Amino acid sequence: MFKINDNYTKLPGSYLFSTISKKVNTFTTANPGADIIRLGIGDVTLPLAPKVIEALHSAVDEMGTKETFKGYAPDLGYEFLRQAIADNDYKSRGVDIALDEIFISDGAKSDSGNIGDIFSVDNKIAVCDPVYPVYVDTNVMAGRTGVYDSATEKWSNVIYMPCTNDNNFAPELPGETPDIIYLCFPNNPTGSTITKDELQAWVDYALKERAVIIYDAAYEAYISEDNVPHTIYECMGAKECAIEIRSFSKNAGFTGTRLGFTVIPKELKSNDVSLNSLWARRHGTKFNGAPYIIQKAGAAVYTEEGRKQTQEQIDYYMNNAKVIREGLIAAGYSVSGGVNAPYIWLKTPDRMTSWEFFDYLLNEAKVVGTPGSGFGPSGEGYFRLTAFGTYENTLEAIERIKSL
Amino acid sequence: MFKINDNYTKLPGSYLFSTISKKVNTFTTANPGADIIRLGIGDVTLPLAPKVIEALHSAVDEMGTKETFKGYAPDLGYEFLRQAIADNDYKSRGVDIALDEIFISDGAKSDSGNIGDIFSVDNKIAVCDPVYPVYVDTNVMAGRTGVYDSATEKWSNVIYMPCTNDNNFAPELPGETPDIIYLCFPNNPTGSTITKDELQAWVDYALKERAVIIYDAAYEAYISEDNVPHTIYECMGAKECAIEIRSFSKNAGFTGTRLGFTVIPKELKSNDVSLNSLWARRHGTKFNGAPYIIQKAGAAVYTEEGRKQTQEQIDYYMNNAKVIREGLIAAGYSVSGGVNAPYIWLKTPDRMTSWEFFDYLLNEAKVVGTPGSGFGPSGEGYFRLTAFGTYENTLEAIERIKSL
Numbered sequence A, B: 001m002f003k004i005n006d007n008y009t010k011l012p013g014s015y016l017f018s019t020i021s022k023k024v025n026t027f028t029t030a031n032p033g034a035d036i037i038r039l040g041i042g043d044v045t046l047p048l049a050p051k052v053i054e055a056l057h058s059a060v061d062e063m064g065t066k067e068t069f070k071g072y073a074p075d076l077g078y079e080f081l082r083q084a085i086a087d088n089d090y091k092s093r094g095v096d097i098a099l100d101e102i103f104i105s106d107g108a109k110s111d112s113g114n115i116g117d118i119f120s121v122d123n124k125i126a127v128c129d130p131v132y133p134v135y136v137d138t139n140v141m142a143g144r145t146g147v148y149d150s151a152t153e154k155w156s157n158v159i160y161m162p163c164t165n166d167n168n169f170a171p172e173l174p175g176e177t178p179d180i181i182y183l184c185f186p187n188n189p190t191g192s193t194i195t196k197d198e199l200q201a202w203v204d205y206a207l208k209e210r211a212v213i214i215y216d217a218a219y220e221a222y223i224s225e226d227n228v229p230h231t232i233y234e235c236m237g238a239k240e241c242a243i244e245i246r247s248f249s250k251n252a253g254f255t256g257t258r259l260g261f262t263v264i265p266k267e268l269k270s271n272d273v274s275l276n277s278l279w280a281r282r283h284g285t286k287f288n289g290a291p292y293i294i295q296k297a298g299a300a301v302y303t304e305e306g307r308k309q310t311q312e313q314i315d316y317y318m319n320n321a322k323v324i325r326e327g328l329i330a331a332g333y334s335v336s337g338g339v340n341a342p343y344i345w346l347k348t349p350d351r352m353t354s355w356e357f358f359d360y361l362l363n364e365a366k367v368v369g370t371p372g373s374g375f376g377p378s379g380e381g382y383f384r385l386t387a388f389g390t391y392e393n394t395l396e397a398i399e400r401i402k403s404l
Helices: A016-030 A051-064 A080-092 A109-120 A134-142 A196-209 A273-286 A292-303 A304-330 A356-363 A393-403 B016-030 B049-064 B081-095 B107-117 B135-143 B198-211 B275-286 B294-300 B304-330 B354-365 B391-402
Strands: A102-105 A126-128 A158-162 A181-184 A212-216 A242-247 A260-263 A336-337 A343-347 A382-386 B102-105 B123-129 B158-162 B180-184 B210-214 B242-247 B260-262 B335-337 B342-345 B382-388
Touching: A016 A356, A016 B107, A051 A292, A051 A304, A051 B049, A051 B102, A080 A260, A080 A292, A080 B107, A102 A109, A109 A126, A109 A242, A109 A260, A109 A273, A109 B158, A109 B275, A126 A134, A134 B135, A181 A196, A196 A212, A212 B335, A273 B135, A273 B180, A292 A304, A304 A343, A304 A393, A356 A382, A356 B242, B016 B354, B049 B294, B049 B304, B081 B102, B081 B260, B081 B294, B081 B354, B102 B107, B102 B275, B107 B242, B107 B260, B107 B275, B123 B135, B180 B198, B198 B210, B294 B304, B304 B335, B304 B342, B304 B391, B354 B382, B354 B391
Parallel strands: A126 A158, A126 A181, A181 A212, A212 A242, B123 B158, B123 B180, B180 B210, B210 B242
Antiparallel strands: A102 A260, A242 A260, A336 A343, A343 A382, B102 B260, B242 B260, B335 B342, B342 B382
16 A cells, blocks of 8 residues: 655645735725735746847757757766856856866755755755745655744754844854854845855855755855855855756746756765765756757856846846835835845834734735735744835835835 | 765665666667667657647746736636546546546656655555566655565565566466555556456455555556546445546647646545545645646546547557557567557567666667666566557567567
């Protein structure tokens, strides 16, 4: 008789976005025609850049002709794309990453979810709180997290690193020693970052404790300040302790186009086993590559025109972030993020809970955001707004909030 | 200190295709300019159908315009594609599959590798021998297979079901009871199939033993005979015991375009837990959808023109299969497959091992195939040729083999 993976049944329901959706539906039913502005979702809205579109059309044409048709892709991804990544994302920042240390994938969500496969169930993870839910949920599925306490909303075998106003939303080295540390900078949901020196302290800590850092750099393109590292490999020794996950979703609008990559340096070993070889085996066995035409689209992002065009999109979103950030500050809110990230994280006023503020904003300003408590217990009392809307809507939303 | 998943280190090296590649390289170095014909690989060679190319271009244009741009896809995949699948692959065969029982993915390799996630480590699997290596390897990675014996090339905790000339390459119900049964019909590598009555016996067996069947129907489009089932759900009771995995790779040439789907009926339960809900959770947590433009391409396969054009490709490959099959029979070989599948499975002559025959064919006919022993111990003494080459090359290869 077959048996299911019981760990799945331990997962509490994921009600955040469905609850938001229900509340919005209830509101629109009661207020037909209400002009609701949605600044809640982490999805981009600008179309793909012209250079990317051009590359897609050209690759589609290749797929339609016998001479240029492409079947199965190389296991690690096409070299033209891995070379562009090595040159533009790493060499340009003084970091040498070999082509066979780069694994092209269908996105950072898959990679950050699947990376746990190469680790033993018997590892203790540490996560920031609040946090992108995929890190915790996929470890629950793997049986690594112990027992869930619905009162505290915490798992017994997970080390939570609170990121709040008190520590400027930068996690502190945990008291208990973890085996696997998830870090995401610039951060989703708080929009905060840490400096290169601060990240170096994490690398030093991981090396000392023989922990591995899973570094999610999906929002790297939004960094505007000089002392913020663009890759963890800018830190000394990081190649011996860190895996880096990158995405094309937010820098080039690929949320529905699907492309990402993971870097595992060959120096990263457990005893004498290279994690690079383990991931290569997983990649070759449980995945068959990102589509050729999508990999060509990814390479177009790194061309001169592609870089210029995608930078304009990032500038557009970051101008929205500025509008939100400055508008909220002018309205008296305590605000972080929005400088090196497309997320603005605000403290709810008047001791409102995250959900109370959600209702208040929906009812009084017809603006939809995301309750911070949905990202973890330390997110309670905070609220996330995103910069991915249109400029006009963003401006209007902030005017409404200011006039409350 | 972090610990790796030790199961990965138990995997024996995957040397099949690299050994083939080395042998071919050695031969071409010794025989420069030799006109080698490759009938070894399972990759398609015809370009994507015009209707698919048209759909891709159109979807790319949508992605380049703000009004029609698509971000994150729905968790299960776009409804237009799931509806086309439900109508064309199931309803047309008298099978009702609901839209939320269909999960769009990036391909059958990912799905057949990842499906193990929703099952407990404590399940015993049964596989055909020879077999597509992904089923076994991914179970090794999950820790389900016990100890490897390099002498027998078998895992201690896997039930092997030999498929040889003696049983017409159709597996028999195993003596020992499995929990999870992997079946692939039409079969890779043997090219064989079983009848609807024979498959019904497997469904009855699974229901009786409370086992689950993972049914890989990636080669369904190649079925030419009437009494061969196109989906396992043609069998009574299959919705209570079977998961079906499908691919666009071989029916529409999507090997480098990446699209597939998995069907999990809601009736398939363990105690009261629906496997559909477990897979939905995995799909939503560790995957972010196939690209919109690829899903549009998939939908184009189901249009009237798309069906006609992809059928022409299948006919082209199956004509190659006929050339190979009939040519080998004329040359005195014992041959199976090639009638409902693009694979021809031949018994090596003169008691040659699979690798001896590989060397013989390479040296004497300059034809490259795949040694049957690479797919499992019961593949020893067999050899696989594929129908995915050009007609001209296929014809020439068979002429050479006939003249040996």
